[in-house]
Amino acid sequence: MTKVKICGLMETEHVEAAVEAGVDAVGFVFAPSRRRVAIAQAKELARSVPEHVLKIGVFVNATVEELVFAYREVPLDIVQYHGEESAEFIQRVGLPSIKVVAVRGADDVMDVREAKTDFVLVDAPGIEFKGGSGKVFDWSLLKGELPKERMIVAGGLHAGNVRDAIRQVRPFMVDVSSGVEKDGRKDASLIREFIRVVKEEES
Numbered sequence: 001m002t003k004v005k006i007c008g009l010m011e012t013e014h015v016e017a018a019v020e021a022g023v024d025a026v027g028f029v030f031a032p033s034r035r036r037v038a039i040a041q042a043k044e045l046a047r048s049v050p051e052h053v054l055k056i057g058v059f060v061n062a063t064v065e066e067l068v069f070a071y072r073e074v075p076l077d078i079v080q081y082h083g084e085e086s087a088e089f090i091q092r093v094g095l096p097s098i099k100v101v102a103v104r105g106a107d108d109v110m111d112v113r114e115a116k117t118d119f120v121l122v123d124a125p126g127i128e129f130k131g132g133s134g135k136v137f138d139w140s141l142l143k144g145e146l147p148k149e150r151m152i153v154a155g156g157l158h159a160g161n162v163r164d165a166i167r168q169v170r171p172f173m174v175d176v177s178s179g180v181e182k183d184g185r186k187d188a189s190l191i192r193e194f195i196r197v198v199k200e201e202e203s
């Protein structure tokens, strides 16, 4: 069964809706974004997240000190590197990790293959911010020998296209932010619907 992550959560009611619907991971954005949360806010949201649901912190080019502080304070289970962080830097930080690869074309797929992190998240390139653009990239680029067992697919997913993404790519997990929002805010019914469609789909 493909796992599901809801990213960019900012309000307790939406965390609770995701948990009740069977979410596997929730994401809190600490990078520049309209979805950015403060550490104290994420700490409060984390109180509604049960042990079996992963809490993922999204960062863009943060320092080691910022990463370690957030990881311990919230606390987080995994750090998502959404910027230009090098493999050496990620290894030096030494926390459970997801490296994001923005897929513009076939050349970027090499980075997916070579990622040494626990998970690799493939996303559409950012527009205003590094992620959460709501744009889809060409999933057909994800053919061939790729680490599907630790791959997370993101970028413009919603309840209407996530089934196709799963069937085409067969990733470990799918990730959504814009596709479960209405008027720029998360929406509990869209969250429930997205999770329902993913859970229905056998992988």
Ligand SMILES: O=C(O)c1ccccc1NCC(=O)[C@H](O)[C@H](O)COP(=O)(O)O
Pocket: 007, 008, 027, 029, 031, 032, 033, 034, 035, 058, 060, 082, 123, 129, 130, 131, 132, 133, 134, 135, 154, 155, 156, 157, 175, 176, 177, 178, 179
């Ligand atoms: O969501 C953001 O605003 C964001 C800003 C800066 C870096 C990363 C960000 N989001 C990370 C995610 O994991 C999103 O879920 C992913 O980019 C997909 O977003 P969407 O296309 O909106 O579903």
